[in-house]
Amino acid sequence: MKKKKKFYENIMLVLLMGVILLASKRASLPASGGGEEKYDVPIIMYHAVMKDEGRSGKYVITPEVLREDIEYILDMGYEPVFISDIINFVYSDSPLPQKPIVLTFDDGYYNNYLYAYPISKEYGIKAVISIIGKHTYLQSESGEKQAESYSHVSWEQLKEMSDSGLWEVGNHTYDMHNTGKKNGLLAASGKNTEEKNKNIISDITKLQDLIKENVGVTPKTFVFPFGSYDENTNALIRDLGFEATLSCIEGINEISRGGNTELLYRYNRPAGVSTKEFFAGIFNK
Ligand SMILES: [Zn+2]
Secondary structure, eight states, rough: OOHHHHHHHHHHHHHHHHHHHHHHHHHHHHOSSSSEEEEOOOEEEEEEOOOGGGGOTTTTOOHHHHHHHHHHHHOOOOOOOHHHHHHHHHSSSSSOOOEEEEEEEOBBBBHHIIHHHHHHHHHOOEEEEOOOHHHHHHHHHHHOOTTTTTOOOOOHHHHHHHTTTSSEEEOOOOOOOOOOTTTTGOOOOOSHHHHHHHHHHHHHHHHHHHHHHHOOOOOOOOOOGGGGHHHHHHHHHHHOOOOOESEEEEEEEEEEEEESSSOOOOEOOOOOOHHHHHHHHHHHT
């Protein structure tokens, strides 16, 4: 009798574990099929792309690595989308592909135009470039010869990327990215919060106007320099009309209709990790 009881207890335990396993598996899998209401969306954060492998590091990868990443992403059935596709899914009726992913490039480097843009055209995939306005402005004004390692895109190049339909432009501030302490908006100058807020608003609005004037689009996405924000800056960005903000915190975004598009998580893609290894940690979450 005692043995039988133990047997049933074991059966119940196995069943219970099965249910838990199924539930956790379900939660971690990307939604399948069209017309879903919820998706797990990884966002990848790239910066510079340089041919010189000696320069590879935390924020620099080679074009070969980028190409491998893109081929792997596509092989795994993921489809790169814009942040605005996510915004339109969340706040409007637009659908998303079965397995959405977002590839973001921060700071607006010329090497994105030089290497990432041709690769994106080759594979027909979407990406997001979020520029620091002052660098693009100065590059465009000076007309200086561009270098792979440090130059930024010009308005003309940015417009070409945007016009291709494959690149979306994000706002990464006009000139609030060069603070010594790497805390971006939180280092805004001003005697008090009111004055600081005024400076933040004028900086970001300046870049919105410049992008509108030179590229013909109005960014809906704001990328916090160094991922630094607080409640105050968050509210300011929302009031400026941005519909999504990107953080530097790692994690998978649970995107649902009517849900949240603020402070979206991103995975930084450093050099020195194989494509498979890097994405295994993301796709298997
Ligand atoms: Zn940046």
